[in-house]
Amino acid sequence: MxxxxxxxxxxxxxxxxxxxxxxxxxxxxxxxATSADPGEGSEFTLKLPNVTSGSAFFxxx
Numbered sequence: 827m828x829x830x831x832x833x834x835x836x837x838x839x840x841x842x843x844x845x846x847x848x849x850x851x852x853x854x855x856x857x858x859a860t861s862a863d864p865g866e867g868s869e870f871t872l873k874l875p876n877v878t879s880g881s882a883f884f885x886x887x
Contacts, residue, residue: 850874
């Protein structure tokens, strides 16, 4: 990330991952984030279960 990018100066509320994690969990999935060191970037992982068109989740689609 270079100096001058929006994320360096703007920051955030810090609730984004918590919101994503709650939504993922409500759908039977998971969300996580890892970072080796400050300034080295981050890796975000979102895992959701496969859903087939005949499942109860979609009804009779």
